[in-house]
Amino acid sequence: MNTTRLYFQDSYLAKFSARIVHRAGDSRRIYLDRTAFYPSSGGQPHDLGWIGGVPVVDVIDEETRIAHVTSEPVEGVEVACQVEWARRFDHMQQHTGQHLLSAVLVEMHGAATVSFHLGSEISTIDVAIPALDANQVAAIEARANQRIVENRPVQVSFEAAAEAQDLRKPSEREGVLRIVAIEGLDRSPCGGTHVRATGEIGPLLIRKLDKIRGNVRIEFLCGMRAVRRARTDYDALARISRLLASPLDETPAVVAAQKSLFEAAEKARRRAETELAGRRGRELYEATLPGPDGVRRVVQRLSSGGLDEELRALAQGFVAQAKSVFVAAVEEPPSVLLAVSPDAGIHAGNSLKAALSKFGGRGGGSVLVAQGSIPSREQLGDLLAELP
Numbered sequence: 001m002n003t004t005r006l007y008f009q010d011s012y013l014a015k016f017s018a019r020i021v022h023r024a025g026d027s028r029r030i031y032l033d034r035t036a037f038y039p040s041s042g043g044q045p046h047d048l049g050w051i052g053g054v055p056v057v058d059v060i061d062e063e064t065r066i067a068h069v070t071s072e073p074v075e076g077v078e079v080a081c082q083v084e085w086a087r088r089f090d091h092m093q094q095h096t097g098q099h100l101l102s103a104v105l106v107e108m109h110g111a112a113t114v115s116f117h118l119g120s121e122i123s124t125i126d127v128a129i130p131a132l133d134a135n136q137v138a139a140i141e142a143r144a145n146q147r148i149v150e151n152r153p154v155q156v157s158f159e160a161a162a163e164a165q166d167l168r169k170p171s172e173r174e175g176v177l178r179i180v181a182i183e184g185l186d187r188s189p190c191g192g193t194h195v196r197a198t199g200e201i202g203p204l205l206i207r208k209l210d211k212i213r214g215n216v217r218i219e220f221l222c223g224m225r226a227v228r229r230a231r232t233d234y235d236a237l238a239r240i241s242r243l244l245a246s247p248l249d250e251t252p253a254v255v256a257a258q259k260s261l262f263e264a265a266e267k268a269r270r271r272a273e274t275e276l277a278g279r280r281g282r283e284l285y286e287a288t289l290p291g292p293d294g295v296r297r298v299v300q301r302l303s304s305g306g307l308d309e310e311l312r313a314l315a316q317g318f319v320a321q322a323k324s325v326f327v328a329a330v331e332e333p334p335s336v337l338l339a340v341s342p343d344a345g346i347h348a349g350n351s352l353k354a355a356l357s358k359f360g361g362r363g364g365g366s367v368l369v370a371q372g373s374i375p376s377r378e379q380l381g382d383l384l385a386e387l388p
Helices: 085-109 134-149 224-243 248-287 309-319 348-357 377-386
Strands: 015-024 029-032 049-051 054-062 065-070 078-083 113-118 123-127 154-160 176-182 186-189 204-212 215-222 296-304 324-332 335-340 362-365 369-373
Touching: 085 113, 085 123, 085 134, 085 176, 085 186, 085 204, 085 215, 085 224, 134 204, 204 224, 215 224, 224 248, 248 309, 309 324, 309 335, 309 369, 324 377, 335 348, 335 362, 335 377, 348 362, 348 369, 348 377
Parallel strands: 296 324
Antiparallel strands: 015 029, 015 078, 029 065, 049 054, 049 078, 054 065, 113 123, 123 215, 154 176, 176 186, 204 215, 324 335, 335 369, 362 369
16 A cells, blocks of 8 residues: 655644554554655655654655654554654755755756765755855855745746756656755755755855766755754854964964964974984984994883984984994884995895895885885884894
8 A cells, every 4th residue: 555645745844643554573663544754765864753652763765655663563454643843954954955955056066966974963965066255155045045045936837848948957757746946046856854044044154065977965954954054063162262362353463473483383383393302313423332343222111202303313313424223123013214325335225125024024215214114013123133
């Protein structure tokens, strides 16, 4: 038995009575003769609510029938049903807002919407356009909100697919199409739930853009979602403003100035650390006795930290002196650095590469400096024994 879809005619119907015509899945999968519950479809999530006082946790479109999954079995045959209205109306606002935003994008940029997703927190559309700059986004948002406050009627009609005209996006479906039209702006085939007029969409806020497979993904919010997000954003900016002791409108310039100062200080700190490490390398050289061949060698074992700039600076400080070899072995991740002075008679890259190959490691480098990694830190001791 086909399910009569009440939401096709009236998106505002939240309470209705229906007859249970079939049960499945331990009587938790309910089929009604008619329903106002919207199933997940077309990028819009399913409704929630109650059937006979039992919570509905999922609504599934099975083409001719709609399955209602409940948290427990539902008693009786004739049942009172109720859609959770706050969720339903929120989805109506977001979905109608998507139609309007998509129409504005076509109007202003000839950019078609290729997909739509309505999430629990945000909604997105993917638009066939390579890029949008900040000024274009602001203009699109302003035009969309202007169309909203014009309070244009949103109407639903049913038309033969072969006769439907002026559709924003042609439909591949045959037979009768359900057309959702925003007066003077948009006509689109759609099975979703929508508000009666654009004014009910509420404010529309565009938050961010991402590049997705050659398209632009636009994140947007409508209605109370937009209001809540704008309030959260403002509160965050106000806290930053107070921390910086700056008027809110001047905060971006203050943050930019602070960022420049921080970057300059960070660069100076790294330079000082490098210079200090180089000095320590020279001191280490002075404290290291030469071997029988006159070469001063030092091996440092480190538990973690990797082969960072400070370690390289230490090595460079050491091998900047005559006849010297510096080796550093790091356990996590297992890696090795080999640095030599020009007069040490050793090719660092070739020596380390040959040693690494015996342990399944990878690496190499120049005559004076080389580094590499091995699969296991337990191999480090044997690797070090292979180095000159």
